[in-house]
Amino acid sequence: GAGKTSFTKGLAKGLGITDYVKSPTFTIVREYRHGRLPLYHMDLYRLEDGGAEDLGLEEYFEGDGVSVVEWPDFLGLSEPETYLMIHFQKDDNEDTTRHLEFVPFGQHYENLLESL
Numbered sequence: 212g213a214g215k216t217s218f219t220k221g222l223a224k225g226l227g228i229t230d231y232v233k234s235p236t237f238t239i240v241r242e243y244r245h246g247r248l249p250l251y252h253m254d255l256y257r258l259e260d261g262g263a264e265d266l267g268l269e270e271y272f273e274g275d276g277v278s279v280v281e282w283p284d285f286l287g288l289s290e291p292e293t294y295l296m297i298h299f300q301k302d303d304n305e306d307t308t309r310h311l312e313f314v315p316f317g318q319h320y321e322n323l324l325e326s327l
């Protein structure tokens with residue numbers, strides 16, 4: 212409940228996606244193809260015992276769309292070489308507040324953060 216799916220809803224809105232974005236927990240991946248760029252929303256929560264490598268998620272990461280991964284710890288060997296990590300932190304006393312920390316891995320995301 213840190214706000215990962217809520218953040219993704221905002222990202223989808225920014226991409227001009229008008230479909231209702233809901234948590235992909237039971238499907239692992241949801242695809243939204245009607246915005247400026249395709250959005251691939253993944254939730255790997257149910258893969259804590261492994262198995263991410265068998266899903267071929269690399270195809271999403273290597274394509275031209277935007278991939279959002281909740282619970283990326285479970286990607287294993289499928290982890291992309293470059294990505295933007297976003298850490299979400301809840302405030303213990305203030306439920307309407309979230310702290311987000313953006314950490315770039317790779318030049319592309321360093322440039323992106325600088326332009327933000």
Ligand SMILES: Nc1ncnc2c1ncn2[C@@H]1O[C@H](COP(=O)(O)OP(=O)(O)OP(=O)(O)O)[C@@H](O)[C@H]1O
Pocket residue numbers: 212213214215216217218234281306307308309
């Ligand atoms: N920035 C925010 N400010 C206030 N409330 C928020 C914020 N982000 C999310 N919430 C609220 O927190 C709750 C959980 O949010 P959300 O489902 O986005 O979390 P999540 O990190 O995707 O959770 P999960 O780990 O279950 O996938 C929702 O009720 C949502 O409205």
Ligand SMILES: [Mg+2]
Pocket residue numbers: 215216217234254281
């Ligand atoms: Mg979620």
